[in-house]
Amino acid sequence: MAEKERGFAPLVFRLHGGSPLAVREVLLERGWDEYDEDERDEGDWNLYWRSSGFRNSDYKNILPWQRLNHHLKMSHITRKDYLARHLRRMKSAFGAALYDFSPAGFILPNEYTKFLGVYTKNRTTDGGKSCYWICKPVHLSRGRGIFLFKDIKDLVYDSSVIIQRYISNPLLISGYKFDLRIYVCVKSFCPLVVYMHQEGLVRFATEKYTLASLDNLYSHLTNTSINKFGLGYAMDKERVGRGCKWTMSKFRSFLRKQEVNELLLWHRISNIITLTLLAAVPCIPSNPNCLELLGFDILIDSSYKPWLLEVNHSPALSLDCPADVAVKKGLINDIIDLMNYRMMDGFRQKEDLRKRCTRLQPKIPLLPKTSGKRSLNQSISSSSSSPDTVLCSVNDCARTNSRFASRPVHPSSKSTMSSGHAKAPQKNVEVESDDLKLTTLNSTRQSYRNTPSSMFKLPSLHMHKLKTPSVPWNRRTQDRDIPPRRVGDFILTFPFNEATWKASQDQVDVKAIVNEVRKLTDRLGSSFNEKKRRNADSSRSCNAVRDRSEFLLWGPKDPPLLSECYSSDSETK
Numbered sequence: 001m002a003e004k005e006r007g008f009a010p011l012v013f014r015l016h017g018g019s020p021l022a023v024r025e026v027l028l029e030r031g032w033d034e035y036d037e038d039e040r041d042e043g044d045w046n047l048y049w050r051s052s053g054f055r056n057s058d059y060k061n062i063l064p065w066q067r068l069n070h071h072l073k074m075s076h077i078t079r080k081d082y083l084a085r086h087l088r089r090m091k092s093a094f095g096a097a098l099y100d101f102s103p104a105g106f107i108l109p110n111e112y113t114k115f116l117g118v119y120t121k122n123r124t125t126d127g128g129k130s131c132y133w134i135c136k137p138v139h140l141s142r143g144r145g146i147f148l149f150k151d152i153k154d155l156v157y158d159s160s161v162i163i164q165r166y167i168s169n170p171l172l173i174s175g176y177k178f179d180l181r182i183y184v185c186v187k188s189f190c191p192l193v194v195y196m197h198q199e200g201l202v203r204f205a206t207e208k209y210t211l212a213s214l215d216n217l218y219s220h221l222t223n224t225s226i227n228k229f230g231l232g233y234a235m236d237k238e239r240v241g242r243g244c245k246w247t248m249s250k251f252r253s254f255l256r257k258q259e260v261n262e263l264l265l266w267h268r269i270s271n272i273i274t275l276t277l278l279a280a281v282p283c284i285p286s287n288p289n290c291l292e293l294l295g296f297d298i299l300i301d302s303s304y305k306p307w308l309l310e311v312n313h314s315p316a317l318s319l320d321c322p323a324d325v326a327v328k329k330g331l332i333n334d335i336i337d338l339m340n341y342r343m344m345d346g347f348r349q350k351e352d353l354r355k356r357c358t359r360l361q362p363k364i365p366l367l368p369k370t371s372g373k374r375s376l377n378q379s380i381s382s383s384s385s386s387p388d389t390v391l392c393s394v395n396d397c398a399r400t401n402s403r404f405a406s407r408p409v410h411p412s413s414k415s416t417m418s419s420g421h422a423k424a425p426q427k428n429v430e431v432e433s434d435d436l437k438l439t440t441l442n443s444t445r446q447s448y449r450n451t452p453s454s455m456f457k458l459p460s461l462h463m464h465k466l467k468t469p470s471v472p473w474n475r476r477t478q479d480r481d482i483p484p485r486r487v488g489d490f491i492l493t494f495p496f497n498e499a500t501w502k503a504s505q506d507q508v509d510v511k512a513i514v515n516e517v518r519k520l521t522d523r524l525g526s527s528f529n530e531k532k533r534r535n536a537d538s539s540r541s542c543n544a545v546r547d548r549s550e551f552l553l554w555g556p557k558d559p560p561l562l563s564e565c566y567s568s569d570s571e572t573k
């Protein structure tokens, strides 16, 4: 269809071989075109998606309307050995109490002697009864090459491996081990902007957990790539059901039924994510045209303590089962929304627009690391246009064409949408708009939803000012310099207050941020204790408090600001 007829120029995606089919499906549903190198110029695309990393030249040659789905040097946290080293460094700098979420690890062969020392000490103190180890090749994924052992004579390896203390007391559901796949999107490394997705996956082992048989991978590993071959996969397992996955929503309702303090658990997970990313932030050059989706694997032990097992680069986005379909299509849509495309980005081939865009685009190098303020301004400028130019977020108009109906509707969602596409808490969904006025995604989506694309009317234009407004952190209105608290089901987890926002500008001040994480944890801790006390006094009044704070990060309701949850309880004291 001609651009004129459509009313807007379609965005173009480019997929590298091996990229997930679901990404293509979602983008086509949103009305994007697929890049064809025989028909289009080299730079005539908006999104290049690869499962593997990009070449340095891809970053150097990037144009203002283009985005890449990876940042450079992500192996600092996604390679098991690098991650272990970074976390160890942070532990010695900031204390074991804060960085106690990763099982002790040793990289072999280099650290064999160190491992032997710890192993021997363990054997002598408790006869080695309670200590189990897991050995993982550092360069492999999907459970490949992993084995468990108790006795060092069973440790055999022929490549670089990491030996980790095996968390032998996992939380079980009906006797089955599971871990959580948490989807995290790093929108920017400088300033650090991190979103955690409310949906995610719970991945089960398919045979009951027992330490009596360490070589039964179907009992000890939770990788789908392994468990789908297990006999238990197709069985209707007690409580777990068939297959080996749950959605996070299902897990959350399970926790509520168990009367688990959900808020505290998610807060701890959110801390793990922030503290892990902080370990690598100084090594990763920030690029405003890139965004990274990471898969954090979290194991919860029987005392509800979450442990970080590893961080996955390019977490699987294949749709292998109903839980995948329910989670991943929505996730991909939300990632595209986070990429913050504007109508302007569709006009790649219009020479005059390109020139105007280039004029407005500050000439700054994308690499190496750009400063925080410049990054932000640059990302804004990359989509700038003159007042007579069509300009708005295309996320909404693209969705007009969307046919995706597979997204789950949360029972408590107040959505009035007639299509199957449901975003749970509508009223709080904000979109980064080039307009200075507040725009909520809810209102835009509602008005565009039933409008044929050819009739699509674009919002009026306002040239934005690139000035940093000084507004209180808690201000609920859309603000250019403060990232939206929520984009789709992505919840902003960093920065979480004004101090962390300031500390992550220009050059990320890791020390200051770690201090803020510490303070927040203490305040939330005392807030919880206070609530517990009140709980004993009056269960009725406490229910009101719980209703407001239980869903801080993950619930189906609008997540309240962290400060709203703890300030009245602990700050006034």
Ligand code: ADP
Pocket (backbone or CB within 6 Å): 103, 134, 136, 140, 141, 142, 143, 144, 146, 164, 165, 166, 167, 168, 179, 220, 221, 222, 223, 297, 299, 309, 310
């Ligand atoms: P891979 O990259 O091969 O998936 P992981 O580190 O994620 O490697 O480990 C695979 C699985 O092994 C995890 O999903 C989890 O079930 C189990 N596992 C890994 N490390 C530990 C550990 N330290 N304690 C308990 N279980 C673990």
